[in-house]
Amino acid sequence: MDVDGSSPEPRSDGGSVAGVPAVPPGDSTPTWRERKARTTGLARLTYEYFERARYEDQVLRSESTYVERDVLGFPTWPHETVRNASIASFFVGMILFLSATMPPHIGPPANPSSTPAVILPDWYLYWSFGLLKLDPLNPELAILGGQKIMADRTYGVLANLVVVGFIAIVPFLNKGSARRPVEQPFWAAVGVGGVVFAFTISLLSVKNLVPMNVDLLFDLTFLLPVVAGVVTYAVLKTMREGYTYDLNRRYYRLRPPR
Template identity: 75%
Template sequence: MTDTTDTDERNDATEEVAADGAGIVAPDDETPTWRERKERRQGLSRLTYEYFERSRREDQDLRTESSYVERDVLAFPTWPHEMIRNLSLTSFFVGLILFLAAALPPHLGAPADPSTTPAIILPDWYLYWSFGLLKLGPLNPDLAILGGQKLMKDATYGVLANLVVVGFIALVPFLNKGSARRPVEQPFWSAVGVFGVVFAVMISGLSIKNLWPAWVNVHLLFDLTFLLPFVAGFITYGILKAMREGYMFELNRRYYRLRPPR
C-alpha cells in the first residue's frame, strides 16, 4: 500500500514541468519577480525559457478549468510574456537575416549610366499590377461626339484605373463586416478575394508583355486578363457554396457541443 502511494505521488510530481532546472514551476504566490530573476544573472535564454513555461502552464490551466474551450479567449499580459516572446522571435529572424547577408552577399551590378535610357523600364515586381493598369489604353473608349477622339489620354485613363482599384480595395473592409474566420463561411467574399488575386497576377503579366516570347499572343493575354478572374471567382464561389452546408454542420456540432445556441 505504501509503495503504491509513493508511486502515485512521484507520478503527480512528474506531471509538473520544471521551469528553472531545479524543481517544479513555483505557484503564483512564490513566483520570483522580474528583479529577482535579473539578480540571478542566468541570462536571457533561461529567463525566456521560464516565461515560456509559465505561459504554457497558465494556458493549460485555463483550458483545463474552462467549460467551453472553443469560445474562450485566452490571453496573457503584454509584459513580460508577450514582450519576451516577441523579443525572442525578433532576435531569431534578425540573426537569420544577418547570417544570410554575410553568407550570401547580394551581387552588385555595373553602375547606371545616366547618359543612356534602358530599352525596357519596369518598376519593382510588386508594382507590376499598377504598371499594368497604365496599359489599358485599348479600353479607353472613343466617343463619336468628339469626332472619334478619346475623352481622356491613355495615361490619365491608367491613373484613373489605379484610383478605382485602390479605392475598391480600401472599401472592402467596410463592406464586409462579417466575423467569419474561414473562406467557406463567406463564399462571396472569398470569391472576391480570389478574383482580386487572379486579376493582379494577370495584369502583372500584361505589364511585362514586352518580355514575353514572340509566340505569346498578346491580344489573347489581354482578353484572359479580364476573363480568368471572373472564371476563378465563380468556381471558388460554387465550390465553397457546395461545401458550406456540410462544413457548418460539423463546425456547429463541435462548437455547440458544450454550449447549445440560445
C-alpha cells in the same frame, strides 16, 4: 563555510552553494534541459515563457468541463513581449546571415546618356504599372471622329484611382464579423479574385518579358480573376452547409440551450 564550520560540497542537482559551481552527478554529462535551466538572458526568458504557456494550457484542459479548449489570454509582459522579441530576433538574424553570405551584385554605374530598353518600377508596383497599359480598353468614340475622349496615360491613372478606391471601400461594405472564408463565400471570392488580378495585371506590365502572345495575355488578365472568384465561391458555398452543421453541433454540445 557552513554553520558548523565545514566547507560546502558541490551540488549535483544543477544548483550551487555559496558560489561553488554546480557539477553534474558523477562523470555524467548534463542533459540539454539541465543546460537550458542554467542559461540566462533572452534564451532563458523564452524557454520559461513557452514552458509556462504549455503548463497553463495543460492545466486548463484538464480542469475544463468543455469538449474544446477555452480561450486563454496572456499578458503583454512577459508573454507577448518575449514571443515577439524571439520571432523578431530570428528574422533579423536570418537577414544578417543572408546579407553576409550572399551580398547583392553591384553592376556597372548607369549611363545617363542612354535610355534602357526596359524601364520597370519596383516589383510591388507592377500592378499599378500594368494599369497604365490598358490602351485597348480606352474607347474611341465615333462622335469624336474616332478619337479617344482622353489620353491613354490619363485613362491609366483613372484606372489606378478606381482600383485603389475599391480596395479602400471594401472594409466599409463588408461589416460582418466572420473570421473564416467559409462563413462569407462572396467576400472570400472577391479577395481571391483581387489577388489573382494583381498577379495577372503585374504580368501584363512586364509583357515584353513574358513568353506569351500579348493578346492572349491581355485576355487572361481579366478572365483568370473571374474564374478564380467563381471557383472559390462555388467551393466555399458547398462547404458552408457542412461547416455550419458542425459548428452548431459543437456549440450546443459545449453550451446546451436553456
